[in-house]
Amino acid sequence: MTTVVMLTAENPSGELVDSSQPLISIEDQGLTRGDGVFETMLSSNRSVRKLDSHLARLANSARMLDLPAPDNQALTSAIALALDEVETGPQTVVGEEHVVKIIISRGTPEAGPHCWVTAAPAPSSTLDQREHGVAAMTLPRGHDPAEDGAYPWLLTGAKTLSYALNMAVLRYVKKQGADEAIFVTEDRRILEGATSSVLVARVENGVKTLLTPEPNHGILPGTTQGAIFTAAREHGWELGFGPLYPQDLYESDGVWLASSVRLLAPVIRLNGNPLPVDKGLTEELLSYLAQG
Template sequence: MTVLVFLDTAFPDGRPADAGVPQLMINDLGVTRGDGIFESLLAVDSVPRKPHAHLDRLASSAQQLELDIPPRASWERAIATALRLHADAGDHGAVPGGRAAVKLVVTRGVEGAAAPTAWVQVTAAADAADQRTKGIKVLLLDRGYDSLAAARAPWLLLGAKTLSYAVNMAALRYARQNGADDAIFTSSDGKVLEGPTSTVVLARERGGVRTLVTPERKSGILAGTTQDALFRAAEAAGWELGYGPLVPEDLFAADGVWLASSIRLLVPVRSIDGRELAFSADLNAELAGLADTAL
């Protein structure tokens, strides 16, 4: 089932709505132009994971789009309301561990109006346990711009989590139509960027020093909340940290490569473009444990 709670100034804790009937105006700019932003976060047993990080990123995306959004406290109350309703409905145990996907959405609102449309949506999270254990196959796909485009062309909104996800979904369909499970974008000048819905992380050991590395954010990638949380936990556990730039050969030379995201958490990449990567079940379990406990 889906729980839907709109942020509404007349309802301090959010306004519950029936997800089974139409709720948006047909001329809402989120529908007609994809003009809006969103966040997806994990809740376990009705407790949201990393809510502050996601609300921080929502605010950052809103700033890039010059979009007025409800205050943080309103989001926190609406999230709590939605998770309570989801738990009351008995759907919170639909997947192992009582995992739920919480989506925060803001559009610029109805065309001609001054107020945004904002809501919280909660559904049972898809079970990705098999992928987290066995791993996935990935294709490298050219994103079509160079790694300096974000600084040169801020109107591209690179690094903002917008509703305009048609390209990301097309990349996933292309990967699956060609025998893979997911994709990693590269820039036109050969740098590793990110997955359509994830952040790239690699591990390597050199001279007894273990390091986790992720692509540099100035290349126009989305700041990864799960990657951030993993890096904090890994650093506390003795890992060194690195931030690109990375090229595809760095992935093939690594001791392991993962895609990090809020719902799936950490998924190991077993092959890229049909070429097998290094994989250690022990290392995967260690990093998965860090990701699963990082808040």
Template sequence: MAAPAPVLLVIDDPVEAPAPSRSSQVPSPRERSGPAGKPGAYPAATTSAVHPPGTPPYHRADPDAPLVPADDLGLTRGDGVFDTAAFVNGRPLALDEHLQRFAHSAALLGLPRPRLDVWRAAVLAAVAAHVPAPVLSAKLVLTRGREGMRRPIGWVRVAAARDHADEHRDGITVVTLDRGYRHDVATTSPWLLQGAKTLSYAINLAMLREARHRGADDAIMVSADGWVLEGPTASVVLREGDAIVTPSTDEGILAGTTQRRVFDIAAELGLAAHYRRVRPDELLAADGVWLVSSSRGAAPVRAVDGRAVAVDRPLTDALNARLLPGV
């Protein structure tokens, strides 16, 4: 059976308006005209619509049609941010936390603050318009917009998430890969944007390709000075006896919304939960290791760099029953 078509909503007014300034009051010739000097010829995603009372500040668009112009900085430079929230059987999982992280990423890039009330409404509207599915993935994207325009572009795309039941059942294999930065790079070099969920994901995807080239399913990044960080698209969590541990988020890694939910679940199960630095050899000695993300749930790791790792089947099942209820 073919997958249901995704739903795409373009945000007409994606960010809060900046304070008026002399430079912003007078539009440039380019801002007054569309492509090739044609007034009003911008694609739908680049215009800021005037909304009659009671109409939403977003509109539905064809998910298979072109969306952004060729000079959009998100496309040409990776200059933008995104976040992805999961809906399980129509119920949002930590949506507000994803929205706050989305805004934090935008702030790290110096983008205007997203209008979170509008983004939240658009996400819920897109999910409601989608064909029901066990797990839906809502991806929020905000770019800096066209070169020289200072007009961010944003949209929400909702699609059925892939089924991760095989990973939950069989576990995954990972390799450790050097990220090339010290663990404290977010403090020493904040302009490297570690901890922001940017559109510049080429390195993350290259790591996944390298992992598969080595015969593994996924990767775990390690800092240049030898500390465990995160996966290319997931947080790392391990169990040590009666405690759940994850690498400290002040080490230039993304603050994981699913990882925080795992900590909440740990408390429900009577387990302690800690942030601290983790060495790669601790993964091998752990009582369980997982890669966790919103639509994936908790994927148990069964081997690291070709060496077997303990799989905690009862805790894996308990985590996924709560992370992805009813799936």
């Protein structure tokens, strides 16, 4: 059961609601138009990782969609209320990780936008990816999303509820026996995963370099990638920003998919072929996240 905290006019900092009952109007534009924004976060021991980065990205997404600016104080209270509930109930597992989401929907035309927070145990399938790695496959993105970046009406960089394409991609790669897609341009340049950022490590002559595809307006800025890069630099890593091609992945010392709940999953196969795997590097990069 997912714990749900609704931010309401009566309780702007949120109130627990019963998610076993229908809670959403059939005319909610989050439903009828995918018209809303969201963030997905990871919490453990009642603390949400890099909450500030998520709130900043949420505010940016809301601004791009002309939704009201989120009230960060209210959201922080609502998250605390949700975590109190999931971490103190009779079924609490000590140390269990939780997925925390914030959703802002445009709501019905009459009532207008509304916002809620959910919390639920992190799915074991995701935790497995962190532990055992993932099989990825490259898929053409059709066009380079950088082409869209100059036009704010295309919402590039906003994390919206309109996620049907990402879900279709995951279904597609699963049918092919893979866990995640890595989007590439027509000239095979690496972009990002369907639900993750791509990280690549190179170790040469004692110099460790961490790379990710060149940031541009066409790739959603990854909060996990950002956190790892900041920490890695402090620990003496060189940082690099693409371009990266599949060859670079095969010739690397490690490839990972980074996202908020998965954290860091080593890519162990690409298009069915083995990739270099280095448990020591995975543990090192994960330890940076634990400190953050």
